[in-house]
Amino acid sequence: MIATPFDFGPLLAPGLPPAAARWTGFPKYNFVGGHIDAEQIPIEELIAAATSVLGREGRTLATYGLESGPQGYLPLRAFLADKLKRYAAIACRPDDILITSGSLQGLDLVNALLLVRGDTVLVEEATYGGALSRIARSGVTAHGVALDGEGMRPDALAAALSALAQRGVRPKYLYTIPTVQNPTGTIMGEERRAELIKLTRAYGVPIVEDECYCDLIWSGRRPAAIYAMGNGSGVIHIGSFSKSIAPALRVGYMVADWAVLSRLLALKTDAGSGALEQMVLAEYCATHFSEHVRVLTAGLRRKLEALMEALNEQFGTAAEFADPPGGIYLWVTLPEAVDTDKLAPLALAAGVAINPGREWTADGALGKRRLRLCFAHPSAATIRSGIAELARVCHEAFGVPARIANVARER
Numbered sequence: 188m189i190a191t192p193f194d195f196g197p198l199l200a201p202g203l204p205p206a207a208a209r210w211t212g213f214p215k216y217n218f219v220g221g222h223i224d225a226e227q228i229p230i231e232e233l234i235a236a237a238t239s240v241l242g243r244e245g246r247t248l249a250t251y252g253l254e255s256g257p258q259g260y261l262p263l264r265a266f267l268a269d270k271l272k273r274y275a276a277i278a279c280r281p282d283d284i285l286i287t288s289g290s291l292q293g294l295d296l297v298n299a300l301l302l303v304r305g306d307t308v309l310v311e312e313a314t315y316g317g318a319l320s321r322i323a324r325s326g327v328t329a330h331g332v333a334l335d336g337e338g339m340r341p342d343a344l345a346a347a348l349s350a351l352a353q354r355g356v357r358p359k360y361l362y363t364i365p366t367v368q369n370p371t372g373t374i375m376g377e378e379r380r381a382e383l384i385k386l387t388r389a390y391g392v393p394i395v396e397d398e399c400y401c402d403l404i405w406s407g408r409r410p411a412a413i414y415a416m417g418n419g420s421g422v423i424h425i426g427s428f429s430k431s432i433a434p435a436l437r438v439g440y441m442v443a444d445w446a447v448l449s450r451l452l453a454l455k456t457d458a459g460s461g462a463l464e465q466m467v468l469a470e471y472c473a474t475h476f477s478e479h480v481r482v483l484t485a486g487l488r489r490k491l492e493a494l495m496e497a498l499n500e501q502f503g504t505a506a507e508f509a510d511p512p513g514g515i516y517l518w519v520t521l522p523e524a525v526d527t528d529k530l531a532p533l534a535l536a537a538g539v540a541i542n543p544g545r546e547w548t549a550d551g552a553l554g555k556r557r558l559r560l561c562f563a564h565p566s567a568a569t570i571r572s573g574i575a576e577l578a579r580v581c582h583e584a585f586g587v588p589a590r591i592a593n594v595a596r597e598r
């Protein structure tokens with residue numbers, strides 16, 4: 188037995204991200220991450236789907252790629268091609284789709300394809316923290332573009348493109364979450380989508396369209412995808428089953444024209460994404476997807492209402508937010524006195540996990556008094572107790588809200 192531990196330190200590659208912390212379990216009031224509603228996982232139907240698809244095609248697990256090739260399980264791609272056509276107006280074939288290990292792998296592939304240190308990417312001024320951290324880690328500047336109630340503002344985009352061009356900078360891509368934006372929850376209308384296409388085309392900038400939340404709309408209606416409106420050219424479309432079925436499955440997808448998809452495929456060196464997940468999803472979704480999403484979104488809406496009520500009750504006018512048309516997040520603005528970077532660790536010590544706005548904004552100053560709350564996972568009762576606890580901590584640290592509502596907290 189060798190007693191001294193081996194020291195990997197001198198051997199580590201340069202530029203690594205900081206070491207990960209060990210997982211210590213979920214906090215009592217978990218408003219972070221993109222978890223969905225545990226009660227709404229369709230367990231019985233997934234068991235039935237697994238039994239039927241394995242009984243029928245289980246032997247194809249003997250081959251990498253399930254006899255469907257490297258782009259992913261063909262029946263799943265066929266389901267997606269049909270869904271994208273019906274709901275997002277995208278005319279694509281199964282062969283235009285690449286199944287990925289979550290949409291995060293899609294983002295990694297795009298970055299590997301396009302980014303080099305020193306580049307610039309255009310993003311919504313408040314956007315997905317996982318996209319911002321990846322861009323930063325690549326040594327790339329995320330240039331924020333202002334938002335309004337319909338997403339990225341075309342006038343702000345035009346100004347950003349022109350200012351960057353004057354400095355000789357051609358952004359590598361524009362990253363947008365047009366349908367149920369993360370974190371603000373807005374939906375970009377088709378007119379604005381057309382403007383975005385026109386503006387970016389004029390400057391030779393492709394669009395990366397992240398449609399992670401497009402199924403979670405209360406009205407059930409979504410606009411045509413930017414990919415569809417751009418005729419499938421100059422746009423990379425990314426989607427996921429994480430929010431509509433389950434994030435732990437790790438199944439996402441990309442749509443792009445073959446010139447781009449073939450490059451992305453060459454960068455995907457994992458010999459295929461998990462096969463069982465793809466098989467079970469294809470089997471389940473073929474008959475259950477639409478009804479599942481209808482029930483899921485109704486439940487999410489009820490949780491959102493519980494959250495908005497709790498915020499109104501606990502914070503009164505100190506918490507400002509817009510009622511989003513879908514999704515799993517509420518983007519909350521608190522008074523100037525509050526710094527959510529300081530609030531987050533204090534709240535966590537009291538068992539309440541929140542995402543401070545700084546992590547979700549290209550320019551951290553915009554995020555200082557903002558926070559993102561994910562309402563999909565906790566029950567309505569836990570949401571109410573968690574917000575009461577958050578108000579108590581925030582009151583103690585910042586005097587906001589000025590007074591604490593008198594409600595019993597869950598212990």
Ligand SMILES: Cc1ncc(COP(=O)(O)O)c(C=O)c1O
Binds near residue numbers: 315369429437438439
């Ligand atoms: C906008 C956006 N894109 C991508 C992801 C990653 O999702 P996936 O689980 O599909 O990797 C998330 C997760 O929350 C997200 O909010």
